[in-house]
Amino acid sequence: MMKNIATVFRKEFYRVVSDKRLIFTTILLPGLAIYLMYSFLGGAMGNEFEDIQSHEMIVYVENVPEDFSDYLDTLDLNVIYTDYVPSEHDELLDLILIGEVDLLLRFPTTFNSDIDGGILSDVLTYYNPGEKYSEFSYGVYMTELNTYRQSVAYDRYGEAFYVFTTDINNDEHIIIDEDKAIGQGFAMLLPMLIIMFLFSGAMSIGPDSIAGEKERGTIATLLVTPVKRSEIAIGKVLSLSVISLFSASSSFIGIILSLPKLLQGTGEEISMNIYSMGDFVMLFTVLLATVLVIVGIISIISAYAKTIKEASMLILPFYFLSIVMGMSTMFSGEAHSNIFIYLIPLYNSINIIISILTFEVVATQYILTIVSSLGYVVIFIIILNKLFESEKIMFSK
Amino acid sequence: MQTLEVRNIIKTFKLSKKQQKLEKTKEKLKVAVNDLSFTAYPGEIFGLLGPNGAGKTTCLRAISTLIKPDSGDIIVGGSSVVKDSMDVRGKIGFLTSELKLEDHFTPSYLFTYFGKLHGIDEELIEKRKTVLFSRFGIDDFREVKVGDLSTGMKQKASIAISLVHNPEFVIFDEPTNGLDVLTARSVTDYLVELKHEGKTVILSTHILSVVDKLCDKVGIIINGKMKICDTLENVKKSHPSNDLEEIFFDLIEEDELGGNA
Numbered sequence: 170m171m172k173n174i175a176t177v178f179r180k181e182f183y184r185v186v187s188d189k190r191l192i193f194t195t196i197l198l199p200g201l202a203i204y205l206m207y208s209f210l211g212g213a214m215g216n217e218f219e220d221i222q223s224h225e226m227i228v229y230v231e232n233v234p235e236d237f238s239d240y241l242d243t244l245d246l247n248v249i250y251t252d253y254v255p256s257e258h259d260e261l262l263d264l265i266l267i268g269e270v271d272l273l274l275r276f277p278t279t280f281n282s283d284i285d286g287g288i289l290s291d292v293l294t295y296y297n298p299g300e301k302y303s304e305f306s307y308g309v310y311m312t313e314l315n316t317y318r319q320s321v322a323y324d325r326y327g328e329a330f331y332v333f334t335t336d337i338n339n340d341e342h343i344i345i346d347e348d349k350a351i352g353q354g355f356a357m358l359l360p361m362l363i364i365m366f367l368f369s370g371a372m373s374i375g376p377d378s379i380a381g382e383k384e385r386g387t388i389a390t391l392l393v394t395p396v397k398r399s400e401i402a403i404g405k406v407l408s409l410s411v412i413s414l415f416s417a418s419s420s421f422i423g424i425i426l427s428l429p430k431l432l433q434g435t436g437e438e439i440s441m442n443i444y445s446m447g448d449f450v451m452l453f454t455v456l457l458a459t460v461l462v463i464v465g466i467i468s469i470i471s472a473y474a475k476t477i478k479e480a481s482m483l484i485l486p487f488y489f490l491s492i493v494m495g496m497s498t499m500f501s502g503e504a505h506s507n508i509f510i511y512l513i514p515l516y517n518s519i520n521i522i523i524s525i526l527t528f529e530v531v532a533t534q535y536i537l538t539i540v541s542s543l544g545y546v547v548i549f550i551i552i553l554n555k556l557f558e559s560e561k562i563m564f565s566k
Numbered sequence: 567m568q569t570l571e572v573r574n575i576i577k578t579f580k581l582s583k584k585q586q587k588l589e590k591t592k593e594k595l596k597v598a599v600n601d602l603s604f605t606a607y608p609g610e611i612f613g614l615l616g617p618n619g620a621g622k623t624t625c626l627r628a629i630s631t632l633i634k635p636d637s638g639d640i641i642v643g644g645s646s647v648v649k650d651s652m653d654v655r656g657k658i659g660f661l662t663s664e665l666k667l668e669d670h671f672t673p674s675y676l677f678t679y680f681g682k683l684h685g686i687d688e689e690l691i692e693k694r695k696t697v698l699f700s701r702f703g704i705d706d707f708r709e710v711k712v713g714d715l716s717t718g719m720k721q722k723a724s725i726a727i728s729l730v731h732n733p734e735f736v737i738f739d740e741p742t743n744g745l746d747v748l749t750a751r752s753v754t755d756y757l758v759e760l761k762h763e764g765k766t767v768i769l770s771t772h773i774l775s776v777v778d779k780l781c782d783k784v785g786i787i788i789n790g791k792m793k794i795c796d797t798l799e800n801v802k803k804s805h806p807s808n809d810l811e812e813i814f815f816d817l818i819e820e821d822e823l824g825g826n827a
Contacts, residue, residue, distance in 0.1 A: 386666035394683040395656035560633040
């Protein structure tokens with residue numbers, strides 16, 4: 170039995186690895202496309218950030234108090250100040266609207282005396298949230314105005330101004346397990362991507378391997394050999410799984426390589442080094458079980474469909490469903506504690522991947538995921554076997 | 567025991583609406599093979615004759631275990647297609663235009679692949695490959711992908727691959743289709759050789775001259791029924807013209823008249 174499975178496996182595997190076009194589209198392209206896409210995205214975001222940072226702010230000012238002006242000078246801001254002329258007020262607002270001017274900052278003429286006399290003084294700011302430079306300039310000056318406000322208030326009231334303070338002498342204020350925080354980040358991002366990559370890898374070759382063989386009439390040649398249908402099913406499912414794993418690995422490597430570029434400018438650093446060998450082994454076993462389930466589903470649909478096109482169409486709803494499952498956990502980044510969740514195919518994988526990434530694996534949940542996934546694979550292979558035996562399915566035109 | 571015995575097989579198909587239109591009928595079921603029986607013996611070539619749609623292909627598909635008869639059975643060298651389909655598949659070499667070879671692979675790779683699926687060791691596969699590839703002139707394109715081969719070359723490769731396991735029962739459906747005269751001759755010569763080796767050969771064809779030259783026995787199927795089944799000599803003797811073509815057309819005419827009556 171093993172011999173026939175191995176023969177079918179080798180041939181199916183060789184079918185892909187001996188075809189340069191297939192190697193490129195199934196194994197190289199996914200990783201390359203993701204790397205280029207994310208690097209471009211990271212590069213574009215980084216450029217945007219740099220562009221805003223290096224922009225020379227154009228700020229019109231009126232009656233800026235001397236102490237605030239001195240304070241601003243110490244900040245070394247990249248800015249050109251122009252004095253406000255009241256008669257040109259409307260024109261200036263038009264310039265802000267079209268993005269030629271970033272900000273107008275008006276202090277009342279009586280600002281200093283108001284402060285001294287304890288009268289509430291209203292500082293006016295004008296900006297355009299639809300223009301990135303204006304929005305940025307407003308952010309910068311609001312921060313500095315707040316600082317200035319606090320210093321003025323402190324001058325006036327002394328420590329009484331604060332009413333109360335928080336955490337001035339509390340060194341233990343932030344209690345964080347940094348590895349876990351990084352893991353949480355991975356847990357929000359990776360499960361959906363992993364399922365998507367595994368699915369799209371299997372989708373790119375599954376329909377051709379089974380529906381394609383039906384369509385081209387080559388499956389009949391295989392069916393007249395003294396090989397059990399179950400051996401054909403297992404051989405095909407295994408080889409498709411291995412190739413899907415290659416394809417998913419390629420996508421995964423693409424993500425990992427593009428992470429530094431994606432995060433450039435944000436100052437964050439993310440590395441997979443936080444995980445131990447044991448975590449990786451667990452992750453790998455889950456991926457293996459998951460890919461078998463996915464390939465099982467795709468194989469059944471492909472055996473049922475009359476053509477590659479029909480198979481690809483029928484697979485799409487399952488693909489979307491898997492993405493929805495992945496997305497449902499994306500925002501919480503937490504695994505379910507309900508034990509029955511770990512019996513639902515694919516959803517169990519997503520949850521256990523989260524548990525692994527956040528260092529919260531529960532042994533029973535892990536075992537249940539692996540065992541139930543393998544159980545589903547056995548059921549899928551039995552169904553596939555039945556489909557291969559059905560003359561109606563195999564020879565319907 | 568090396569006989570191939572078709573015992574009263576019946577096979578009906580459900581017709582789709584499209585098929586009903588094509589067949590110009592309102593019947594939802596079509597009896598493709600109706601109580602068909604015949605026996606083919608070792609050391610002889612049995613010719614299965616019939617017009618298109620007569621039920622030849624259905625009969626051959628049933629022998630090859632691709633489909634199961636609704637009733638009746640086919641015993642191939644003591645194994646039943648219904649109960650021991652795996653055994654049957656190991657004993658037969660089946661060739662029909664329906665069984666295609668994958669475009670991506672070479673004849674040499676596929677020969678080895680199918681040889682392994684038949685459980686033959688690699689050394690023997692290589693020996694068989696040398697003999698059959700040289701016999702059918704495949705050596706020149708043995709390492710060319712099937713997708714790049716001409717129809718005739720593909721047919722040669724299919725023939726060789728169907729014989730990889732040196733089967734006791736050889737069932738060929740229109741084996742000379744798409745072949746040039748020379749190769750067609752080498753195929754028919756090989757069938758005669760197989761017969762002399764004591765193999766049981768079933769040949770389905772619509773070329774009457776092939777039947778005339780090669781077959782020891784002949785069965786004529788029309789509308790799913792076996793109209794006549796005997797040695798070629800006896801079949802010919804049954805008609806004043808002593809001519810297979812005349813007999814064939816008379817039987818078709820007879821069936822049409824019977825159908826119209």
